[in-house]
Amino acid sequence: MIILIEEIFKEVLKEIKPSKTEMEKLKIKANEIIDKIWEVIKENNYPVLEVLLVGSSARNTNLKDDYDIDIFILFDKSTSEDELEEMGLNIGIETIKRLNGSYKINYASHPYVNGKVDEYEVDIVPCYKIDFGEKIISAVDRTPLHHKFLKDRLNEKLCDEVRLLKAFLKSLGLYGSDVKTKGFSGYLCELLILHYGSFINLLKDAQNWKIGKKIILKDIFEIYKDVDINKLKKFEEPFVVYDPVDLNRNVASPLSKENFCEFIFYAREFLKNPSIEFFKDYAKKLEKILEDREHGYRLILKIPREDVVDDIIYPQMEKLQKSINKAITKNEFVILDSKCFADEDYCYLYWEFLVHKLPRVALREGPPIFEKERAERFLKKYDKVFIKDCKLFAYTERKYYHIIDLFKDIVNGNLQNISIPKYVNPRKGEIIEL
Amino acid sequence: MIILIEEIFKEVLKEIKPSKTEMEKLKIKANEIIDKIWEVIKENNYPVLEVLLVGSSARNTNLKDDYDIDIFILFDKSTSEDELEEMGLNIGIETIKRLNGSYKINYASHPYVNGKVDEYEVDIVPCYKIDFGEKIISAVDRTPLHHKFLKDRLNEKLCDEVRLLKAFLKSLGLYGSDVKTKGFSGYLCELLILHYGSFINLLKDAQNWKIGKKIILKDIFEIYKDVDINKLKKFEEPFVVYDPVDLNRNVASPLSKENFCEFIFYAREFLKNPSIEFFKDYAKKLEKILEDREHGYRLILKIPREDVVDDIIYPQMEKLQKSINKAITKNEFVILDSKCFADEDYCYLYWEFLVHKLPRVALREGPPIFEKERAERFLKKYDKVFIKDCKLFAYTERKYYHIIDLFKDIVNGNLQNISIPKYVNPRKGEIIEL
Structure with a gap:
């Protein structure tokens, strides 16, 4: 069985892992953009401390045909939010223009530039440079830390395991932390693989998860001295994965209870009967089976x-x-x-x-006959009243x-x-x- | 209001109370039958201690056009049950024959004769003569004691109150302790009037009755010295009226919860809006109102x-x-x-x-996904399975x-x-x- 599963994973990776050429091309393009960004920064003498390629493509955990390039511009904390926003937009717009790309303005915690350069979707996002344990200023400030945390810890083998997990989730319709999907974010996938060491180990454990399952990465105890498990923030969400970058944040908070249950269930189903089918639009196939029936x-x-x-x-x-x-x-x-x-x-x-x-007839249930005042009100409202199970009932239209x-x-x-x-x-x- | 209610009662009594002539005629016929019964007893030298006219006609609590004559033959306790049955039937059959009536054999705790003499329905029932507090031998042995208990206590005024109650219950479909009606027996009506002193007092109290209402007649304390209320038998029935003849018996036990509630409710309705209508086939009128609607x-x-x-x-x-x-x-x-x-x-x-x-489609609810074994069985049974609220569900036909x-x-x-x-x-x- 183990051999069979390994074969399946090999097969899946063949289909989902970007080729070396694809990755190299992306890296070259990313570096070209970063160079242009620095050009603009220097011309304007902006207080930028770092320009960082982040996201799954920067960490080799992306799936094939993923043309997303995410670049974060890390400003000094003394910059005001208005300045950061203005300078960030200026850098983004100017860079995309110089690369002959097109762009639009998107909004996260503040506006940022989303550009199209050749086949690539490029996000250029300004943020503050903060350190582990420091309080963030803008919501996106965590991203560079997420990247640094993972970059130091994910090796090539783990990256492939992340890709398997992402492909599994995508096929089940559980990949994505947007409010439409309510699934697993890419970052959550990476943390889970880091914690369990492999996709298969994750599935084996997930089989037995219950509502309220908590995951605290061992790295957290290295980063933060004197962490007291009992004093960690309590979350009400069905699945809790403490963010090593911010212990007051649950990385799994966008995951719905439904999707948490689906993951547990399909982990079990896959282990019971491993098949490459689970990685190939499985949700759509299930939907088709479910809908192949008489309908109301x-x-x-x-x-x-x-x-x-x-x-x-x-x-x-x-x-x-x-x-x-x-x-x-x-x-x-x-x-x-x-x-x-x-x-x-x-x-x-x-x-x-x-x-x-x-x-046309409807039955209204009223109060127990013993509750005189409520009964009185019910009698005033309806005329076709009778008694059943010691309660008043009325026929109405x-x-x-x-x-x-x-x-x-x-x-x-x-x-x-x-x-x-x-x-x-x-x-x-x-x-x-x- | 009081005057109005008294007027209503007077009106009702006019319609439901047997005329003096009717009552006299019945008494004459009853005595004639009793004479014939003694004739047969003496001819056979049977160990009969007493022949007793019982029932509502004997106590003047009967409604108009009630042609029931109930006669009990009280044997000495030394008589065997077989003998009692044989002698009882013989007396009954012989008596009815001599009066040129027709008869059939009915069964209560033992067989007895039910005869038709002129317009009268005559029951001739053998039983043992027992005393207050003595253990009964056959279930019908209590009847003569019921009669004696009431006869001593009901005056003419109270008899009319009993009649009002009976008419009220009959109109509501609540009169009769048979398993079809599950309502109030005649004996229960008489005890209730004895306890409350009048029909109107009964209604006033009944308005506020709750499930588990208990009634212990004050006479019980006279008959049985040292009765401890806390040691009386507990009954599970919604309404409990201790039988003064046998404290281990609940006279209201045939009354269903539904009917108990109906009585409470209509007591309240009558007091709120007194009308002679409540005494005139009220249940049928209600039914007509309820059914005057669109139907499923x-x-x-x-x-x-x-x-x-x-x-x-x-x-x-x-x-x-x-x-x-x-x-x-x-x-x-x-x-x-x-x-x-x-x-x-x-x-x-x-x-x-x-x-x-x-x-055609049906939805089957399965176990929570967390219960692995039950989930496994569900999956074996159905193929169109999905997850909702952390449970398995299946579409089926x-x-x-x-x-x-x-x-x-x-x-x-x-x-x-x-x-x-x-x-x-x-x-x-x-x-x-x-």
């Missing part, structure tokens, strides 16, 4: 998408869907499945129903007999308590029956 | 009735319906209302559904899409775990859609 009544609420990023659209879609789900349940329809997704132009909120039609009438009222704005997120307005929605 | 899908399972009494048929119908309700719920259909009733020829089990049709298919399998005998009571066999059933 289905509909989609299709809403034009405003021009905002996924990180904003997805939480809003989810919030809207949650509020609609509440209304559906309150009206006694039964949901079998609900999910949402967005493409460039539209948001799609999808439902499948176990119960989508109901008789329901508002919605068919789920589509409820959705029509959502679109018309006639349904109360539906959230109207800023960028996903249900009143602009169109109902599509499948 | 309805069906009836009509089963030929075997020749057995209600006291046997009703518990069997209820047991069968309960087991079918379980199957309905297990198959994810949703019941809005279910009840059963029987006429002379058929049993009718009735259902109304909130959900009677479902899509349901057996019944329409409730009628489930009922067809009940009638065909193809559904497991349906109880097959001796006298209500669902396999002889016919499904009727309404």
